[in-house]
Amino acid sequence: MKKRFAFALLPLVAIALSACSGIGGTDYDKLHADVVKDSFQPNGIATLDYLVQDESNRLCSAADVAGKPLDEKTAKAIEEAALKTIKMPSDGQFLGDWKKGEALAQSGRGLTWTDTATTVNGGNCYNCHQITKEEISFGNLGPSLYNYGKLRGVTDPNSAAAKPIVEYTWGKLWNSRAYNACSQMPRVGHKGILSEQNLKDVMALLLDPKSPVNQ
Numbered sequence: 001m002k003k004r005f006a007f008a009l010l011p012l013v014a015i016a017l018s019a020c021s022g023i024g025g026t027d028y029d030k031l032h033a034d035v036v037k038d039s040f041q042p043n044g045i046a047t048l049d050y051l052v053q054d055e056s057n058r059l060c061s062a063a064d065v066a067g068k069p070l071d072e073k074t075a076k077a078i079e080e081a082a083l084k085t086i087k088m089p090s091d092g093q094f095l096g097d098w099k100k101g102e103a104l105a106q107s108g109r110g111l112t113w114t115d116t117a118t119t120v121n122g123g124n125c126y127n128c129h130q131i132t133k134e135e136i137s138f139g140n141l142g143p144s145l146y147n148y149g150k151l152r153g154v155t156d157p158n159s160a161a162a163k164p165i166v167e168y169t170w171g172k173l174w175n176s177r178a179y180n181a182c183s184q185m186p187r188v189g190h191k192g193i194l195s196e197q198n199l200k201d202v203m204a205l206l207l208d209p210k211s212p213v214n215q
Contacts, residue, residue, distance in 0.1 A: 033051075036051060037051055043113035044113045044114070044115070044116070045111070045113070045115060045116065045117055046111070046112055046113040055078075056078045056081070056082070056177055056181065056182075059074060059078065060078075060181065060182035063182065064182075069182075070181055070182060074181070075181035075182070076181075078177055078181040078182075079177060079178055079179065079180070079181050082175045082176075082177035082178040082181075082187075082190075083171070083175075083178040085174070085175050085178075085190050086170070086171045086174045086175055086178060086189070086190075087174065087189070087196075088167070088170065089170070089196060089199075089200065090196065093200065094157065094166050094167075094170055094200060094203050094207075095157050095158075095200055095203050095204040095207060095208060096197060096200030096201035096203065096204050097201050097204055098201070098204035098205045098208045098210065098211040098212075098213075100201040100204075101200075101201035101202040101203070101204050101205030101206075101211075102131070102132075102205050102211070102212065104120075104122055104123045104125075104194070104198055104201055104202055104205075105122075105123045105124075105125035105126060105131055105202060105205055106122070106125075106126055106131070107120075107121075107122025107123065107124065108122050108124040108127060109121065109122045110122055110193070111193070120198075121193050121194060121198075123188060123193075123194060123198070123202055124186075125145070125202070126138045126139065127139045127141075128140075128141040128142040128185070129142045129143065129144060129145045130144040130145060130146050131145050131146065131205070131212075131213060132146060132212040132213060132215075133146055133212075133215075134212070141184065142185065145206060145213060146213060147213065147214055148169075148206045148207070148213055148214070149165075149206055149207040149208070149209065149211070149213065149214045150209070150214040152165050154166070154207050154209070155209060156209075157207045157208065157209075162207075165207075166203070166207060169203060169206060169207065170199070170203060172185075173188055173189055173194075173199055173202060173203070174187070174188070174189030174190055174199070175187045175189060175190040
């Protein structure tokens with residue numbers, strides 16, 4: 001019985017193999033993209049835009065698949081292009097309310113088909129970083145943010161001495177690829193995930209001496 005069953009499968013295996021051999025020269029990247037695209041449907045604010053890679057994503061993904069880092073020239077070009085996208089606060093003020101910033105950092109809400117265009121997106125920061133010492137569960141894909149401002153000597157975020165780290169932090173939040181070409185950190189400002197005021201509140205969480213981050 002087992003032998004008859006095995007022989008019965010041979011024609012099916014042959015057909016499958018011939019089908020595979022018949023697609024030699026196929027653009028597998030396009031085939032994969034088409035399969036992925038056909039597997040999703042737009043729903044509410046969740047469109048298919050996220051299935052389209054921008055140039056930096058494409059280059060970083062290709063390097064990752066190849067198992068090697070980007071060449072220095074390409075990495076520098078990505079960083080320079082990303083740096084140009086950074087928009088400083090329109091009123092020149094970098095810090096908002098750290099309490100609101102903590103709520104944003106702890107929230108992973110937003111950008112799904114169940115949300116609306118008016119839903120306030122969270123930063124989802126805890127998913128990759130430790131934020132305060134009270135946390136018992138947090139991701140470690142990114143470095144700990146506990147004592148972020150304190151470790152960098154920021155006692156007065158509005159002082160001239162603090163300006164370099166304040167501007168760097170804003171830029172890192174706005175578009176992390178300005179400082180690391182293939183950074184996995186969401187580009188929360190550049191991609192419109194967080195508003196300017198949201199960013200100011202997260203900045204306060206990181207840099208305000210009164211924030212639990214710096215206690």
